[in-house]
Amino acid sequence: MFENIKKEFSTRTLVLIPIAIAINIAIGELVVRLKLPVYLDSIGTVLVGAIAGPWAGALTGGLANLIWGLFNPFAAPFFYVAAAIGLMAGLAGKRGAFQNETPRWVSVVVGAVFVFSLTLFILAFINASTDETGYTSYPSMGQLFSQYIVAFIAAILIGAAIGYFLLQKGGYAGMWGLITGVIAAIISAPTAAYVFGGVTGAGTDLLVAAFRASGGGILASVLAQGSVSDPFDKMLSFMVVWLIVRSLPARFTSR
Amino acid sequence: MNAFSMYAARESGLHSLHPLTKILMTLLLVAAGLALPGNWTGYFIVVFIIFPLAFWGRVFLNLLSTTWKVSLPFAISVILIQSFFWGEGTPIFEIGVLSPKWEGAMFAAVSMGKIILVMSGFLLFSMTTRPDTLMITLKQAGVPSSIAYIIVTTLQIVPSFQRKALTILDAQRSRGLETEGNLYVRARAFIPIILPLVLGSLMEVEERAIAIESRGFNSGKKETSLIEIPDTPLQKVIRRVILFGIFAFIVFGVLWRL
Known part of the structure; x- marks a missing residue:
């Protein structure tokens, strides 16, 4: 294990x-x-993960945010999120996500499953009710399906279209990006909520506002916002890196 | 030195302090502001400690305007969102469905205090510390030379990368690439710009690796430095005290909230 880590940090890395x-x-x-x-500010981090490995990716992400923090202190507290993104990219790279092509139907399934789950999550969030004792209850899946059947069908179709036209042959890389985005949203939400009161000054704050308006608490709204915008952002980053890695000369990726 | 940095060259007592003393001081102020009870502690520390320090470092106006610029978008966002979308509370005024709440506005003001504290603290450090002395200090403090290399090289190459990106943007435009128009047009312009940028810079990797290896980067010998960083015994003592202080604030902050 230790030897492997050492091998990742060659002079070239x-x-x-x-x-x-x-x-x-x-x-x-x-x-x-x-x-x-979109942000697309972690393409370099994902690239190092893809080329050099998970530990190098994690170090790149963490240092990137800490250095960026010297100019924009907002970035610094999220260094562990960037490190996690680099780590995930490295794990994806080890499994060949950036080198292989997948058939287009895989992309269709990835897109459809993701947009479907996102819709389920948002609808459950909007329809959650809090009773007098402060206990929050969520609607059951059956209830949601019968109430919003059209929305779910639309979600599956939109997801499939995203998969077919956007992911194309990079379905596997896109899937890793989506998973990474979900993880990033979950682990960054507490810091965003407690350190920054739930806003970042970026355009995505409007989403936080929308979720707050539908009755969510600060932490829940930030988490919901992150789960909507982060997976798409990371999916695109992973896709761009997939394109880059496939146009690199073979001697670069063979190490 | 054309580095990507906030450093403002001045002659002052604050500038001549050892970088380690300054970074510990910054961490102490941030720890104090976040750990001590009271909603307005952050503002208090900014006004009564950080501002006088900035005066001493002769970067007061610089610090004020940069902190303002960095925090403003955030402040607008936090105040609007927290006051207009606060659940139950006392309305400030009501126009139709719009009714900002006092509680939300107060919450926003309290969180702004913490933000401004963190911002101004770190900006003051960046403005009064030369990036190259920071790297030497890091090495002397025991940070591996590879990490120090990454930090300092990043600070040096970012400006050249920003220029390179703009050159590629212009070059592709002059060949007829559309970079303005609707979202679809702008999104399509993205790939033809970043592929040359990324592929071109990856080709540099080999050259740079050979360059630093041939200069003995991997030799285990202890290196000497051209720049001497002045340090005093007093500062060494102060640093111990500050370290203890940071630890005490963190313990206090955690215990007090339990």
């Missing part, structure tokens, strides 16, 4: 990490310049 952090920052700014509604 050490040189790669600052470049990856600079890529995070440069692409993050480019996205703002192109006015795209």
